[in-house]
Amino acid sequence: MLKNYFKIAIAVLKRRKFFTFISLFGISFTLATLLVLTSFLDKVINDEYPDAKRSRSIYVTGIEERGKGTRSSSALSLGYVNKYILHMKTPAAIAFHSMQIGTNAYHNGKKISVNYKFVNSVFWDIMEFDFLQGKPFSAQQVNSLDKVAVISQDLSDAYFGIGEPAVGKYLEVGNDKYRISGVVKNVPATAYMLNGDMYIPYTLSQDNPNEQTYFGSWNAVLLARSKSDMPLIQKEYEDIIARLPHSDKRFTKTLSNADEYLDAYMRAGNQDGKSKTWIYTALGIFVFLIVLLPVVNLVNINITRIMERSSEIAVRKAFGATANTLVYQFIVENIILTLLGGLFGLLLAQFFLWILNGAALLTNVHLTLNLTVLFTGLLICLIFGFLSGVYPAWRMSRFPIIKALKA
Amino acid sequence: MIKLQNIEKVYRTDTIETLALNGINLHVAKGEFLSIMGPSGCGKSTLLNIMGLLDEPSNGQLHIDGHTVTKLSDKELAGFRNKRLGFIFQSYHLINDLNVLDNVELPLLYRKVNAKERRRLATAALEKVGLSNRLRHFPTQLSGGQKQRVAIARAIVGEPEIILADEPTGNLDSAMGNEVMDILIQLNQQDKTTIVMVTHDEQMARKTHRLVRLFDGAQVQ
Numbered sequence: 001m002l003k004n005y006f007k008i009a010i011a012v013l014k015r016r017k018f019f020t021f022i023s024l025f026g027i028s029f030t031l032a033t034l035l036v037l038t039s040f041l042d043k044v045i046n047d048e049y050p051d052a053k054r055s056r057s058i059y060v061t062g063i064e065e066r067g068k069g070t071r072s073s074s075a076l077s078l079g080y081v082n083k084y085i086l087h088m089k090t091p092a093a094i095a096f097h098s099m100q101i102g103t104n105a106y107h108n109g110k111k112i113s114v115n116y117k118f119v120n121s122v123f124w125d126i127m128e129f130d131f132l133q134g135k136p137f138s139a140q141q142v143n144s145l146d147k148v149a150v151i152s153q154d155l156s157d158a159y160f161g162i163g164e165p166a167v168g169k170y171l172e173v174g175n176d177k178y179r180i181s182g183v184v185k186n187v188p189a190t191a192y193m194l195n196g197d198m199y200i201p202y203t204l205s206q207d208n209p210n211e212q213t214y215f216g217s218w219n220a221v222l223l224a225r226s227k228s229d230m231p232l233i234q235k236e237y238e239d240i241i242a243r244l245p246h247s248d249k250r251f252t253k254t255l256s257n258a259d260e261y262l263d264a265y266m267r268a269g270n271q272d273g274k275s276k277t278w279i280y281t282a283l284g285i286f287v288f289l290i291v292l293l294p295v296v297n298l299v300n301i302n303i304t305r306i307m308e309r310s311s312e313i314a315v316r317k318a319f320g321a322t323a324n325t326l327v328y329q330f331i332v333e334n335i336i337l338t339l340l341g342g343l344f345g346l347l348l349a350q351f352f353l354w355i356l357n358g359a360a361l362l363t364n365v366h367l368t369l370n371l372t373v374l375f376t377g378l379l380i381c382l383i384f385g386f387l388s389g390v391y392p393a394w395r396m397s398r399f400p401i402i403k404a405l406k407a
Numbered sequence: 408m409i410k411l412q413n414i415e416k417v418y419r420t421d422t423i424e425t426l427a428l429n430g431i432n433l434h435v436a437k438g439e440f441l442s443i444m445g446p447s448g449c450g451k452s453t454l455l456n457i458m459g460l461l462d463e464p465s466n467g468q469l470h471i472d473g474h475t476v477t478k479l480s481d482k483e484l485a486g487f488r489n490k491r492l493g494f495i496f497q498s499y500h501l502i503n504d505l506n507v508l509d510n511v512e513l514p515l516l517y518r519k520v521n522a523k524e525r526r527r528l529a530t531a532a533l534e535k536v537g538l539s540n541r542l543r544h545f546p547t548q549l550s551g552g553q554k555q556r557v558a559i560a561r562a563i564v565g566e567p568e569i570i571l572a573d574e575p576t577g578n579l580d581s582a583m584g585n586e587v588m589d590i591l592i593q594l595n596q597q598d599k600t601t602i603v604m605v606t607h608d609e610q611m612a613r614k615t616h617r618l619v620r621l622f623d624g625a626q627v628q
Contacts, residue, residue, distance in 0.1 A: 004509060004516060011504030315500045318461060319561070320489025320517035322482050401461045405500065 002332065008312075009333040012305070013340070019301055026294035027341025028348050031380060033290060035349035036356070038376045039367045044190045045262060046372060051194060051221070052128040058222040058233050059264035060085060061193065063214050064271040065251035072251070073271065075099055077216030078207040084240050090233045091222035095123040098205060099217045100196050105159060105173045112158045114173055116149075116198035118205040124150075126223045127194065132156075134167035134182030141181075142201040149178035154364070155197040156183045173198065186364040193219060193264070195364070214247045214254075222258065234258045291384070298388035302334070303395065313396055314404035323397035330396055334389030335382060342381035346374070408569065408601050409435040409458055414467035416453050416624075427453045428464070429624040437568075440595040440602045442612040445621035451605040452573055454621065458603060459492055459571040460484050472568065489517050493562030493600075497574035499554040501546040507533065507557050508542045514565040532560040536590055552583030559590055563600070570594065572604040576611055588614060 013020045048054050063080065064073035076085070081096045088094065098118040105112045124136035129150070137148040149171060151159075156166040170177045178200060187195035207216060222237075224230045237258035244254050255271035257263070266279050316326060346369065353367045369377075416428040428450045435441050435458075443451045456462035457469060460476060469477050476487060493514075501510050511529040520528070533539050536556040546554055555575060562570050572591065576584030588611050594600045604615065612618050620627045 003522070004505070004512075007509065008502070008504055015504070311500050312502050312504075315494075315502065316513065317485070318459070318488060318494050319514040319565075320485050322485040322517075324482075325485075325517065402456055405461075405496065 005329050005332045006336060008329075009336040012309075012333065013337065015308075016305075019305070023298055023301055023337060024341045024344060026297045027338050027381075027384060028344035030290055030294045031342055031345025031377060031384075032348035032352055034287065034380055035345065035369060035377050036352050036367070037287070038372075039349070039353060039369060040190070042370065042372050042376075043188065043365060043367055044265065047188065047190065049185070049191070050127040050129045050187055051191070051261070053126060053223060054261045056224040056227050056230060057126065057261065058091070058224065058230060058237075058258045059193065059261060060220040060222065060237065060256065060258050061264050061267060062219075062271055063254065063256040065214065065247060066253045066255070067246075067248075067250040068252070070250050072215060074215040074217070076218045076220065076256075077211055077213050078202070078205065078209050078218050079211035080214045080216065081218050081220055082209040084244070085220045085222070088222065088233070088236055088240070090224075090229060090236045092225045092229075093122050093126055093223040095126040095221040095223070096120055096202070096218055097123055097194070097199075097221075098202065098207075099219065101217075103174055105155075105171060107159050110158075112155070114155060114197045115195075116173065116200060117196040118202040118207075119199050120202050123199070123221075126221055129182075129187075130185035132183045132185060133165060134180065137181045137201060142203050145203050146201065147176060147178045147204065148181040148201065150182045150184055150199045151180060152186045152197045153183055154186050156180075171198075176204075188365040189363040190365050212247065214244075230260070291380070291387075295384060295388045298334070298337075298384075299391055302330075302388065302392035305392075309396070310399060310404035313399050314401045317401045317404075326397035327390070327393040330393030331386060331389040334393075335385030338381045338385035338388070341384075342377060345381075346377060349377070408437040408439070408472055409433075409603070410468075410470040411454075411458070412468040412470075414454070414457060414464045414469065416450070416457065416462070417465040427624050428457070431467070431621075431624075431626055433619065433626065435601060435603060437601055438595070438599045439617065440592070440604070440615040441617050441619060442604045442606050442615040443619045443621060444606060444609070444612050445627075449621040450624040451621055455571050455573050455603060455605050459494060460488055461494075485517070489514060489565065491568050493565065493567040493570040495555070495558050495562050495570065495572040495575045497577040499546070499551075499558045499578075501554055501557055501561075503546050506543050506545050507538065507549070510546065510557055511560045511564050513561060518565070528564055529560070532564040533557070535563065536560045550583070551579050552586055555579060555583070555587050556590065559587065559594075563594060563598075566598075567600070569601045569603070572602060574605055574607065576606065576608060584608070584611065 051057060062073060062075050086094055100115040100117055102115050105114050121139035121142045132153055136150055141148050151171065159171055160166045160169060166180045166183050169180050171180060189195055222233050224233055241254055241256050246254060257271055259267060313326065350369060353369065357366050411431050411433040414428055414431040418425045418427055431454060443454060445451050453462065457464050468475060479487060508529050511532055512525045515525040515528060530539065533542060536559050538553060538556050538560065541549065541553065576587050579587060591602055592614060595602050606612050
């Protein structure tokens with residue numbers, strides 16, 4: 001029976017080439033867009049370089065204080081990290097790092113843009129950077145304020161030459177010279193909390209570890225012993241926030257969250273959680289609309305084709321097809337159409353990604369159609385086929401036989 | 408075999424009510440070849456459609472082989488049509504996207520018959536109507552007479568007890584019409600298939616066992 005449906009589906013596609021083109025173009029273009037989007041999301045969610053222990057990591061990215069008519073919000077101060085976070089008991093390890101700071105380096109008269117981060121030595125234990133040369137700096141080097149640095153492959157290539165050894169050499173940034181301790185594989189821009197061109201000991205920062213303000217430019221990563229320990233860490237942090245004295249008399253409420261990766265990624269500085277909801281909602285609406293348009297288009301085209309196929313419907317009914325059998329047939333046909341559109345969509349998505357990767361819009365981000373994306377694409381095709389087939393199929397199946405025979 | 412009791416069919420619109428069939432009482436015996444004649448719009452096809460369970464009567468009872476079929480569900484009706492009835496239409500109603508063999512197989516798709524058996528039965532039905540050399544042709548590649556023979560093969564492939572033919576020779580010239588009629592007579596005589604045929608052609612009607620005439624929705628002969 002499926003073979004019969006397949007033959008019919010292909011014949012129907014061939015019959016009205018313009019309609020077929022519109023349908024397939026709508027499906028393939030939408031799918032390609034969704035596939036590019038899912039490829040990006042896949043990169044954000046599933047690319048665990050360098051935080052491979054992401055599944056048992058907790059991220060504290062900011063703090064917010066509110067009072068009557070006033071609100072202050074930013075990343076954490078080094079003093080806050082030092083006084084409240086480093087004393088937490090439940091995490092197995094605590095890393096902290098500053099946000100990116102931009103500066104320039106000059107080499108052979110060439111200006112090189114450098115984004116650097118201050119980090120503690122535990123940062124290298126929690127993160128699993130891929131060292132192409134050398135090794136991370138040690139706790140001892142951090143404590144003794146050694147001017148050492150771990151740099152990205154891109155910076156190494158730009159400053160020392162492509163493929164040239166960099167470890168032990170010096171890199172001059174601003175007015176300081178740093179001895180290169182290691183070179184790591186580039187971190188994609190999508191890992192915005194962790195990426196940088198250069199990582200140096202936090203003790204070289206101008207920030208005072210005993211400062212009283214809560215507001216600064218630091219983030220913390222708390223590693224749990226196991227996934228089951230994560231709620232304990234979150235609870236301990238909630239308790240810290242509940243007891244935290246306000247940094248100024250103006251403030252009456254303090255908000256700060258210990259988040260899992262995706263929540264921290266989505267929070268984007270807003271501690272009351274609304275931005276996360278907005279992002280999820282906006283993404284949901286975007287995907288819904290982008291799927292809805294071709295579905296409506298397909299429903300429309302399918303309904304237009306009802307009259308064309310009225311004789312076939314009537315004959316099938318006359319010879320024993322039930323309404324449900326016809327619904328099944330038309331859904332199968334539609335799924336065949338959408339799978340075909342999906343195949344074109346995959347090719348189109350591959351083409352879009354090739355353009356995007358070539359344009360290097362996002363640093364060190366190479367988007368690919370991996371298995372997750374392919375599986376998502378297949379699922380989207382099936383949902384497409386089902387959604388755009390159900391209503392026309394239902395209408396077709398209830399078409400009175402006599403009316404259909406006379407049409 | 409087919410028993411119609413006081414069958415009425417009324418078509419209603421917002422402003423007008425048309426009585427298409429008015430108190431039809433008819434009994435078609437098993438193995439009978441009955442023809443129905445009458446002027447255009449007299450209700451012949453409506454009557455045939457009601458007998459074929461393609462349309463519902465507004466009033467009255469329809470019994471086929473002892474079953475009251477006026478209250479069956481969509482699924483039951485579909486099953487009944489599939490196993491017991493075969494249809495032949497004036498304009499053939501073949502599916503142009505399928506080849507001859509696939510068209511003839513169609514009724515068997517809705518039974519639990521495997522592909523090999525379907526192929527065998529469809530080929531046999533096409534041999535019966537003299538079209539075994541056109542299995543892979545598409546309907547658009549056939550003449551009117553050949554199309555109607557494919558339609559007959561489709562109607563008989565499931566070996567139904569009853570064939571309902573709505574002006575099967577209406578679109579054919581006399582030679583082709585006679586060919587089709589000969590096949591129907593052969594089916595009736597050899598396989599004892601009950602046939603009810605609507606026709607405008609007096610000559611064709613005379614070849615059947617009995618003729619029923621309708622006028623303005625009522626039986627006049």
